[in-house]
Amino acid sequence: MLIPEPVQRLIDAFSRLPGVGPKTASRLTFFLLRGDETLSVELAEALAGLKANTAYCQQCWNITTIGRTLCEICDHPRRDPAVICVVEEPLDVLALERTGGFEGHYHVLHGALSPIEGIGPEDIKIAELVERLSKTPAGEIIIATNPSMEGDATAMYLQQQLAGSGARITRLARGLPVGGDLEYADHNTLLRALAGRQEMEE
Amino acid sequence: MLIPEPVQRLIDAFSRLPGVGPKTASRLTFFLLRGDETLSVELAEALAGLKANTAYCQQCWNITTIGRTLCEICDHPRRDPAVICVVEEPLDVLALERTGGFEGHYHVLHGALSPIEGIGPEDIKIAELVERLSKTPAGEIIIATNPSMEGDATAMYLQQQLAGSGARITRLARGLPVGGDLEYADHNTLLRALAGRQEMEE
Numbered sequence: 165m166l167i168p169e170p171v172q173r174l175i176d177a178f179s180r181l182p183g184v185g186p187k188t189a190s191r192l193t194f195f196l197l198r199g200d201e202t203l204s205v206e207l208a209e210a211l212a213g214l215k216a217n218t219a220y221c222q223q224c225w226n227i228t229t230i231g232r233t234l235c236e237i238c239d240h241p242r243r244d245p246a247v248i249c250v251v252e253e254p255l256d257v258l259a260l261e262r263t264g265g266f267e268g269h270y271h272v273l274h275g276a277l278s279p280i281e282g283i284g285p286e287d288i289k290i291a292e293l294v295e296r297l298s299k300t301p302a303g304e305i306i307i308a309t310n311p312s313m314e315g316d317a318t319a320m321y322l323q324q325q326l327a328g329s330g331a332r333i334t335r336l337a338r339g340l341p342v343g344g345d346l347e348y349a350d351h352n353t354l355l356r357a358l359a360g361r362q363e364m365e366e
Numbered sequence: 367m368l369i370p371e372p373v374q375r376l377i378d379a380f381s382r383l384p385g386v387g388p389k390t391a392s393r394l395t396f397f398l399l400r401g402d403e404t405l406s407v408e409l410a411e412a413l414a415g416l417k418a419n420t421a422y423c424q425q426c427w428n429i430t431t432i433g434r435t436l437c438e439i440c441d442h443p444r445r446d447p448a449v450i451c452v453v454e455e456p457l458d459v460l461a462l463e464r465t466g467g468f469e470g471h472y473h474v475l476h477g478a479l480s481p482i483e484g485i486g487p488e489d490i491k492i493a494e495l496v497e498r499l500s501k502t503p504a505g506e507i508i509i510a511t512n513p514s515m516e517g518d519a520t521a522m523y524l525q526q527q528l529a530g531s532g533a534r535i536t537r538l539a540r541g542l543p544v545g546g547d548l549e550y551a552d553h554n555t556l557l558r559a560l561a562g563r564q565e566m567e568e
Contacts (some may be wrong), residue, residue, distance in 0.1 A: 197416060208413040
């Protein structure tokens, strides 16, 4: 009532984004109101084009530009199709790509198993991975789900499902984060770091 | 290159919002990609309608719905036009309205004087306030600019400009914030709280 309807409408829409509360939503809206119109227009157009111009890679289920069957990674001549890194979300692909330390292919599950949230194997891209491997066998499958309850459950389920695939199945290492402080490491991380200790090379 | 262009475009647009870094922008974009299309569409439409459907109140310069000459506050029969609270931004009006403690009218400056940023008296709605008062004199003008360097400079300038208006000119009280801790109050706030000390009523 006090806030004009067009303004309140945008505040409400922003509030539905994750991590954006009513105060942040107001701040963003009044920032856009104050500035010139180009940013609002650019945002509106980018939003409208987001779903319309994107598609899923039919091999790894990562997001790609519409019109492509395979994403740029699956299509890249110098990437090794025999090593498949399985992640939960497209953002995880970005994080791994930023490291520059992985030259293989990906498989994006679009979620993790979670009995509490009612997410079962049929809700994420597990069948697609099994089918993919039956067509083109891989040498190694790196399971890179999150180090969380759901990620661990997903990793164990995948391990069972992929046992007969002939591929070596590995998981990302657990241990102390680089730059971290042993004193502040949590109980479980410290236990994992101890259990996974390695010989020092001379 | 790795991120499809329609996705990168939205990340870039979000990144231009205040307080939104590249990581938050990615998170918001991938959230929208994952969810169904209604939220993206609603956001896009609300953005498109923001400027198109809003206007400035021709009396107090607060934001109002398009088609109205006066905002709901200026137009309200039970609000006192003889008391004008001068604020920097429309968001400040909202903050004051939420208190429920003010029954007068507002005047929104749309900024504060800042020689460093090159914002002078002609860049904010000071002439409009002087003109408004020359037409309909007020009994009290409450200067509610921010307790910052720029807000203080603006308040002092306004005081000079409005000295001949015949209105009582007041400023919001400075002191310890309610619920605050004296031990953690900064030097200037404590000095102000001392200087502004008041008799206790019996």
